[in-house]
Amino acid sequence: MSRTLTIAVDAMGGDRAPDMVIQGAEVALERDPQLDFILVGDEARIQPLLAKTRRLKLKNPTIVHTDKSVGASDKPSIALRAGRGSSMRLAIDLVGDKKADCLVSAGNTGALMAMSKFVLRMVPGIDRPAIAGIFPTLRGESAMLDLGANIDCDATNLVQFAIMGQIFARTVLGVERPVVGLLNVGSEEQKGHEAIREAATLLRDIVDMPFTFHGFVEGDDIPSGTVDVIVTDGFTGNVALKTAEGTSRLISQSLRDAFRSSLLSRIGYLLARPAVGQMRQRMDPRRYNGAVFLGLNGIAVKSHGGTDALGFANAIGVAADMSRHGFLETVTRELAAAGLNKTNDERKVVATA
Numbered sequence: 001m002s003r004t005l006t007i008a009v010d011a012m013g014g015d016r017a018p019d020m021v022i023q024g025a026e027v028a029l030e031r032d033p034q035l036d037f038i039l040v041g042d043e044a045r046i047q048p049l050l051a052k053t054r055r056l057k058l059k060n061p062t063i064v065h066t067d068k069s070v071g072a073s074d075k076p077s078i079a080l081r082a083g084r085g086s087s088m089r090l091a092i093d094l095v096g097d098k099k100a101d102c103l104v105s106a107g108n109t110g111a112l113m114a115m116s117k118f119v120l121r122m123v124p125g126i127d128r129p130a131i132a133g134i135f136p137t138l139r140g141e142s143a144m145l146d147l148g149a150n151i152d153c154d155a156t157n158l159v160q161f162a163i164m165g166q167i168f169a170r171t172v173l174g175v176e177r178p179v180v181g182l183l184n185v186g187s188e189e190q191k192g193h194e195a196i197r198e199a200a201t202l203l204r205d206i207v208d209m210p211f212t213f214h215g216f217v218e219g220d221d222i223p224s225g226t227v228d229v230i231v232t233d234g235f236t237g238n239v240a241l242k243t244a245e246g247t248s249r250l251i252s253q254s255l256r257d258a259f260r261s262s263l264l265s266r267i268g269y270l271l272a273r274p275a276v277g278q279m280r281q282r283m284d285p286r287r288y289n290g291a292v293f294l295g296l297n298g299i300a301v302k303s304h305g306g307t308d309a310l311g312f313a314n315a316i317g318v319a320a321d322m323s324r325h326g327f328l329e330t331v332t333r334e335l336a337a338a339g340l341n342k343t344n345d346e347r348k349v350v351a352t353a
Contacts, residue, residue, distance in 0.1 A: 004034045005323050007316060008100035011041030012069035012087040013107025015306045018042070021106065022049040022056065024303075024312025029055045031313065032320060037061040038100055041069070041087040064090055070111045072305065079111035080118060088112060092119045095298045102299035102319040104290075106312060112302055113149060113293060120298035123328065125335040128153075129295035130161045131234070131302070132168050133241065134288040134318075137225030143169045143178075144222065144230040147291060148238035155198035158182065158231055162203055163338060164294040164331055165229040166211035171325035172292075172318055173228070177210055181217035181227035183236060191216060199231075206338050252280075290315035292322065294331075299323055 011018040043065040068086045070079045083089045094100040096119040132145035169178040184192040203213040214227045259269040289311035291302045303315035
């Protein structure tokens with residue numbers, strides 16, 4: 001039987017919080033009864049919603065009261081200084097104090113990253129946190145990082161992302177031996193800037209690790225599922241993410257317009273409705289909700305702010321999977337095995353010795 005996990009939830013983060021958050025916790029509990037929750041937020045708003053649930057209220061979750069929350073437009077630096085008593089910060093503190101196994105928030109991404117990095121610190125051997133997400137592909141699902149935390153990355157950052165990304169694919173996607181690729185402007189070895197070529201050389205030199213390095217991949221390899229893990233800098237990754245989201249909306253709207261264009265098209269929709277439903281379910285962004293801040297010495301999952309209960313429940317599921325499968329312990333162990341567990345300062349000392 002799976003061990004019970006305690007999840008700290010920022011109940012006030014998100015466009016429709018706290019309603020969506022409480023409903024999402026209820027859905028997550030239906031899927032996984034071995035979850036306990038600490039709900040952080042305005043108790044006067046949480047309690048009436050909790051009373052309407054069936055499973056969650058029987059769990060009698062702890063409520064950490066605060067009437068402060070981080071706004072969607074708050075700058076990370078301001079939130080870090082002024083948000084000590086906010087629902088987001090208190091949820092992070094619970095993980096930092098080992099009172100919760102992980103945290104989930106649908107609040108301000110920049111603020112969540114800044115606070116999490118300040119409180120939880122970094123895993124030794126990781127210089128920068130990276131945002132990882134899940135993409136649907138023709139072969140199933142793949143993980144991609146970084147999706148926006150680091151605009152500029154050197155070769156060492158990319159190698160660290162690759163190590164964390166393949167562990168993420170194993171723990172969350174269930175891939176036994178992930179295939180890792182570096183996103184580039186071509187598959188040839190001479191293509192790309194110096195950092196990405198150097199990262200490829202370093203990854204090829206890593207031996208006895210539970211992943212396969214494919215080499216360079218291009219943009220069309222992302223939906224094709226050529227590799228299980230796509231590694232890139234945050235600038236490129238965020239552009240790819242937003243492009244994929246926009247393309248998905250374009251396809252959905254184009255299908256709706258096409259089926260509404262004539263009486264014959266409407267009749268055709270009735271015949272095609274089961275297939276359209278399957279496609280809609282396959283591409284539903286709620287299925288892939290839950291971006292993870294990899295590299296922190298604690299598990300923090302960011303839900304999309306505009307998601308619903310089902311999407312938030314999926315983000316909770318990602319956090320639970322990472323906790324249960326020992327993601328942080330595996331990162332520490334495999335960084336050491338690859339000889340990459342030194343801090344940046346320690347690497348500078350070695351380089352100058």
